[in-house]
Amino acid sequence: MKKFELACPAPLPAWDQVLLAHGGGGKLSQQLVEKIFLPEFLNPELAARHDGAVVRLGGSRLAFTTDSYVVRPLIFPGGCIGDLAVYGTVNDLAMCGARPLYLSAGFILEEGLPMETLQTVVVSMGEAARRAGVALVTGDTKVVDKGKGDGMFITTAGIGVVEAPAEIVPASVQPGDAVILSGDLGSHGVAVLSVREGLEFDAPVRSDAAPLWEPVEALLKAGIEVHCLRDLTRGGLASALNEIASARGAGMRIEEAAVPVTDAVRGACEILGLDPLYVANEGRFTAFVPESQAGRAVEILRAVPVSAGAARIGRVVAECSGPVLLRSRIGGTRVLDMLSGEQLPRIC
C-alpha cells in the first residue's frame, strides 16, 4: 500500500535514467543529491554538504562518513580497491578535522571472484588500516550472481573524534583566505587509467593513495586556524574548489603556475586527453586558512612526508557564488568550471 502514497511525487529531474555521469562527482552528481536525496533526508548535518557529518554524542563531537568504491581494475600501480576503501574514508574524516578511529566495511562480491583476489584486497585493507591508525570493527559480505556485479565493490563507513576547535566546513571559509594544496595532482587517476587503457610509461605513475590525518593533525596542533579542508577525489581539484565556492557563496582566484603537476602525469594526461586539474587524487587535499597564517601552514605541511609538496595556489575573493578563475601560465584567465559529464568513470 505504501507505494501508492507516491501518487504525487516531487518532480523528477530532467534525466529519466541514471547515467554514468551521475556518479562522476560533477554537475549531474550534484543535481542527483539536490533533487533526489536532500529533499527526503534533509537535516543540518546533510545540509552542511561536507565530506562527512559532525554529530554530538555525549560530550564528544563525532565525525561520521561513508563512501562506496567501485574502481576498475581492482588492483593498479600503487594500490588496490582495499587501500582506497580505507584511505578514502579516513580522509573524509580527516577533512572534518577528526582523528579517524573506527571503520566498517560492506563487501559486495560477484560470484566467481577468485578467492586470491579477495585475499589480496583484504590483506591490503589490513595494512592500510594499520597505517591509518584505525580499527576495522564491523563488516558484512554479500554475494551477487555472476554478471550482476563487477568483481568486488566495497563500502566503508568511518567514525572519528573531532579535534579541531572550530567548525571545518565550507561555511567557515572567509574572503581573503589562502588556498593551499598539499601536493602534486593527478597520479591516482593516471595510474588507474593507464592500466585500464593498457598504456605503458617508462616510469609508471603510481597512485598517491595515502592517509591524510597526519598533516591535518600537524596544522591543528600548530594552532593554524583551519577554515575548511577537502580531499581531491572524483572530479579533482577543480570540482572540490567549485563545490566549496558554491556552498560558501564565494569566488576563488587560482594561479595555474603554482599548482604542482609532475612531468610524468602531465605527459600521460596529454596522451589521455585529460586535464590534471580534474583528475582524481587519493592522497591530496586543499586547506583554506587565513592569509596571515598561509606561509606557516605551508611550512608545517611540507614537514610531513605525505604533504611534502604543499604549495599556496590561490585565494578566496568576496563574490557571492562567484566563479573559480584560473590564471594560466601564459597570463590569460579562464573559468575553472565544474564538469557536467564524466571524465573518468569508476576511478574510486
Place this chain on the structure above:
Amino acid sequence: MKKFELACPAPLPAWDQVLLAHGGGGKLSQQLVEKIFLPEFLNPELAARHDGAVVRLGGSRLAFTTDSYVVRPLIFPGGCIGDLAVYGTVNDLAMCGARPLYLSAGFILEEGLPMETLQTVVVSMGEAARRAGVALVTGDTKVVDKGKGDGMFITTAGIGVVEAPAEIVPASVQPGDAVILSGDLGSHGVAVLSVREGLEFDAPVRSDAAPLWEPVEALLKAGIEVHCLRDLTRGGLASALNEIASARGAGMRIEEAAVPVTDAVRGACEILGLDPLYVANEGRFTAFVPESQAGRAVEILRAVPVSAGAARIGRVVAECSGPVLLRSRIGGTRVLDMLSGEQLPRIC
C-alpha cells in the same frame, strides 16, 4: 611493490572462487569470515562475532554496524531495498542494546536505472528512517556501467548509543536461559521469493520489515536481564541459534510446536520447498533471558505491536558447543543444523 609481500600468504580456503553460498549466511559465509577477514582485522570488537561492534568513545558506549543490501527484486510486497537498508541496520544496533541514532548510506547504481525507481526507494528510506527515529546524515553515490551491477545496491552503516546496562553478546548467554522469539517466521523471505518466482497467493504474504528498537527498549526499561539478542535475517532462526550456540559454546533445545508460523507462510514454504526455520525475516528477533524472567519478558514483548506474537520457544543447555536440537510436533528430535549452502540468494 606492496603486492609482492604476499609471496607467502595464509593458506587459501578450499574454494578458489567466491560462490553465491558465501553470501548466504550459512557455513560457507562463516568460513569466509574466519579464513579471510578475521585473520587480517582481528580486534576484540570483531572477535565478539555479534551483529555490531560496541566501542567506547569519551564517556559513551557506541554501537557501530554495517550491512550491504542486494535484494532482488528491488520492490516487493511490504517493502523495498530502501526500507531494508534502514531497518536491517537499525535492527543490528538494537540487537547490541543500542538506541539507533545516525545512519550513512552508500548507493551503487547501475547505469540505466529508472530515476523513478531510485526516487521510490529514497522516499521509502526517508519514511523508514523517520519511523525508526534515526537521521540519515551522510551518504555517497557511485554509478557503474550497464551490465556491471543490478539496478541498485545500498550499504548502510549505523551508530547508536548502548542503553543496556550489561553486555548483550553471545558470551553472556547462560545455560538455563529461555529462548524467546518475537513473532511468526518467514514472511520476508516468502514475500520476496513469491515475486521472484511469479507466484500468486490468495492473501499475498507481505514482508515483516520493521524497526526493532521499541521492543528491545521495552525489555531494558522493565529491567529484564537481557543476555543476548539476534535478529533473524539471512539463514533465519536456525542460523541465528546456531551462530549463538557456537559462539557461546552451548547447546539449545527448541520446541517446534512453540514456533509461530502463519498458515499462509507455511503453505507458501511447502510450494517453494523451503523450511520456515531457515527463511529470512526483517522484523523478528530472538532474546535470551534468565528462565525466571521469561514469562514477564514475553508479556512485555506482546504489549509492543511489532512483537505482539512473541513466544517462548526453548532453552539453552550446558553442552559445550552442543547442537541445537528441535523437538518436532510429532515428538521426534532432530539436529537443527546450519545450512552449508544457499537457500535463498539475495534475500536482503
